[in-house]
Amino acid sequence: MTTNDPTQPVPGTYLFDGKMAKKGYGLNKMCFSFNEQAARDEFNQDPDAYCAKFGLTDKQIKAIHERDIIGLLQEGGSIYYVAKFAGLLKLNMQDIGAIQTGMSLDEFKAMLVKRGSGEE
């Protein structure tokens, strides 16, 4: 398993540091707003307009459109806020775990069970 970002010290992991926090500020601010039902409704009515309101970059907007969780992390998303976007899509942590690892949900869950039992 390798990360696409060679500046990150742990493979497959995007540490949310100052550089990322700056890069992802608008994106995270938008996702933070999803705590409110009214914001979720506004996003759902017109995602592009809502992204524009928070000044998202083209790459961030593309990742939002494609539900590309890894792309959102690479563009500065913090998992805690990205999770709120995932929640808006009715995806839970295991769903987005599967998406990020390229596994099916069942494969991802089976991997967790193996690791949890100490088999792996």
Add this chain to the structure above:
Amino acid sequence: MANIIGAVTTSHIPAIANAMANKAEETPYWKPFFDGYPPVRKWLNEKKPDVIVLFYNDHGLEFFIDKKPTFAIGVADEYHNSDEGWGIATIPPVTGESELSWHIANSLVDDGFDMTICQEMKVDHGLTVPLSLMWPGNNYGHVKVIPVCINCEQYPMPQPWRCFELGKSIGKAIESYDSDMKVAIFGTGGLSHQLDGEAAGTLNRKFDLECMDKLVTTPEELTKYTNLDLVKIGGAQTVELNMWIAMRGVLRGKVTELHRNYHAPISNTGAGLLLLEHEMPDS
């Protein structure tokens, strides 16, 4: 001198709240997890702590990265939960303990911990799930809670040794409080897990069990890890171990393990439960 009677560590993930809301405690997936809790609930109901000092991390309900406190403490009479964006039920208000909170805050800052002090603070699943777990039906209103929030989201975040020192300083503050109230300490979150990146799903059962052992007998050993060590060993969110380490720092007297449970996975995490009894130090 207020009396620190013991401590509890527990997971705090939102999936637990959903499982309770859906009455899934007895299903094969959840039973090994929930079966750990009755002895802890019994102890709490028998010992009746007046106050819980609860270490947790906010996951983007109260704090955003516009201003992200490294350490924050609530000093309010009441705290509210709120919509977190992905559908866990909002729970009733949590009772605070303003006077002791301010005493701890004063003592901490004098001791070199420059806390963010909060008179209003929305509390998220990191704090509410443990309360719902300990007092099913959300019957926790009689217990006064002092929230202590540790940054586990954005680097730089406080290192394990620093969290342990924070706990020690809180322990000293509680010991110096002129009251006969009974205090229990909660360390929440953890253990090994990773939510983000291609390495999502990282879990380390062996490490989790070692942490639980060391937390009881030789907690100083856990302070030798850096946050980056924890990320490498157990996954990105294993830094939530810092809340457990902070809890353990508070317990400066004799510690006895009364109960433990470990089950993995629940959702993406290794879930550890510890019940520790504490005898106050002589001085």
